[in-house]
Amino acid sequence: MSTTHTTCPYCGVGCGVLATPQPGGSVQIAGDPDHLANFGRLCSKGSALGETLSLDGRLLHPEIADHRVTWEQALDHVANGFMSAIREHGPQSVAIYGSGQLLTEDYYVANKLMKGFIGSGNIDTNSRLCMASSVAGHKRAFGSDTVPGNYEDLEQADLIVLVGSNLGWCHPVLYQRIVAARTARPGMKVVLVDPRRTVSADIAELHLPISPDGDSALFVGLLAYLDHLGVTDSNYISAYTKGFEAALLTAEDWTVERVAAATGLSPLSITRFYDLFARTKKVVTVYSQGVNQSASGTDKVNAIINCHLAMGRLGKPGMGPFSVTGQPNAMGGREVGGLANMLAAHMDFTPEAIDRVSRFWNAPAIAQAPGFKAVDLFAAMTRGEIKAVWIMATNPVDSMPEADAVRAALKACPLVVVSDMNRHTDTMDLAHVRLPAAGWGEKDGTVTNSERRISRQRPFLALPGEARPDWWIIKEVAHRLGHAAAFDYGGPGEIFAEHAALSAFENHGTRDFDLSGLVGADYDSLAPTQWPVRAKPAARLFGDGKFFTPDGKARFLPIQPPPPFAPVPGSFILNTGRVRDHWHTMTRTGKAARLSAHMAEPFVEIHPADADALGIRRASLVRLSNRHGSALVRALITDRQQRGHLFAPMHWTDQFASNGRIDALVSAKVDPVSSQPALKMAQAHAEPISVRLYGFVVAAEKPALTTDYWAIAPATNGWRAEIAMLDEPADWSAFLASTFGTDAAFQSIRDERSGRRAFVLIERGRLIAALYTSPDPVLVSRQWAVDLLKEADLTASLVLAGRPGADRPDGGAIVCACLGVGINTIVDAVTRHGCTTVEAVGALTRAGTNCGSCRAEIRGIVDANRLIAAE
Incomplete structure (x- = not known):
């Protein structure tokens, strides 16, 4: 079968993926060794992509009010609902809430429809939840939403400062690039700034367990410290920046002692960090949600940028501030104006930009101002101001703050349209209209990663049922709203060509986002490419000291750190x-x-x-x-x-x-x-919580769980679940029948002294269901019990015992998800086989040899068992 070069749909690293459909219907997944984001590496999630492609739970047909309808009926209903709301309440009464899961082409068409032709700014995205503060900070400092550097800078830096970023778990491929670089250059240093000691501390010389929202104080104090030492780059500041004096005036009172009081850090550790930053030329500060997801996130971003500007450490190899996005296409959404306060092609709602985009789109009714941003959008819905909302590829009932209020807002909204792959999500359950969207492996378009690299997502699976690409669904609604000429797209390549042309329109290098070099390019064969794509490409921006502010100079921002956060007593x-x-x-x-x-x-x-x-x-x-x-x-x-x-x-x-x-x-x-x-x-x-009984369930079919507490997950050949009951069932037979959907008799045992019980149903040597209960958290090995679902010759006595016999080794709870290696296997490698390093464990068991995100956990197991091995 042919192999398709595509891109991972998870985090903002943007890893290249090779997908090869197999004759039996499965898909073989591998990292693309030629993709410059990952060079063949994939994390545990990316490695398991082939296991997420089943049609179980897919929405395969349009629905209105829980009834299957045709696409014509569904599209007419959506268009009529939006038209009615606009006619009666104006264009501000409708909205789109999108997602970084959308491809750039989907985003472009949605933004064009809402802002260009409906005439409302009401399109926002769950990217608002992950990187909006970076956008705002970049624009304040650089005049544009520009990430200056690229991933190579992480390998070339002599000091990496991770701020509010658990890179080891959330961006494992980037983390492993740093680990490899640090192994090759042992002098490379890493500092972790995070309230938690995450796995990313495993490679850090210094962990600063900062108080929440202390980041601004830490970097404002750093700016003052650098100036006090006399190590700032006065020539760079004079030639390429403005506002240094004002920023320094705000910072100068932030002594190490004052920073310590605001951050909860010791003066000694603060000084150690400051000295490292001051004496190391090549510094990259990587920041993520711990910075962005804050009530002072934009100030945190600018406090970090201030320090890099003060040292002239920007736009050069191995240095600069680096925002790592959480979503696979958060950057692409920013490019096309997917945020409510952006227009398109990184343009703002200025009179010049509004006029320019209006002429390019031939859209005289274009929006004149930003629309509701995510939190404000659902608040407006609660107030009854939003009469129709279209949610695409996201699940705000769970991901938004005050999620219960968001659920209530959607329940009150007269028209809720949801485009998604899945028939059952907490948001989809509230939809009046459900539209079956294409999923990863079926979609065709582009995404942009955290280093501004545009990559193709290519389809390798046929569209199932009546699923359709998001761009097509939006286009069809636009036609019904009377805008057919402006949305006459035959495929995503045409949309991308228009997107590239808009980026180049009246640009001439005056705007950061510029794809002029891709105008007329062959879309199907498009290789991963960093923007801007001009006649003279630039992997790093601002190396020439030129920024996108009116005078071309970067801006320092005076930052006043917030007071230390003090929770209500008792919370x-x-x-x-x-x-x-x-x-x-x-x-x-x-x-x-x-x-x-x-x-x-x-x-x-x-x-x-x-x-x-x-x-x-x-x-x-x-x-x-x-x-x-x-x-x-x-x-x-x-x-x-x-x-x-x-x-x-x-x-x-x-x-x-x-x-x-x-x-x-x-x-x-x-x-x-x-x-x-x-x-x-x-x-x-x-x-x-006072619990009467805890329980653990394994079952070949999905059980119906109604206990006071439950959590369910798929298992190989079945399901696994944790349960808890505040009261013991009065009738165990009835409980088992309702949970497992069978009246068959379970075999059981009970330990009267401990109160532990086990119930098991086996048919023809195969496990149908098992339940273990205990007054305390159940001690049964989960992985051993789950693996029983794969066995073909079981006896009830073995399963009821709740533990493996000598002939059935128990690998223990999974540590390495990529390769399925459990803790007992790793402990055995240390205590019985003498493995004293993570590398030795990997050589024996393969644990930690794929994405490496479990290496810190393996190191902890090695350290905890080394003394036992030495005895």
């Missing part, structure tokens, strides 16, 4: 984020059994001292709550977490857990400049 600071093997709301990764093997249920990290004070035991259940909502999660007690702080991942939804929607607890407080919500800093109470 915790709740930080939200990602885990290694899952992506956003799990609509894709939730299909792959091995991606749930490492972490299969929602959890909260809590410091041991805090857990002890609250009476929270290891692996028990915890209720998190505040005035916005609540969640029920598993306790993960760890000293990686600071006292008074909690961390919980944002992935779990009502499709995968009984009450795990963490963003329901996050306040909708936003940055005043970027309108990006402060998803990293909620306040929440934590309390233990």
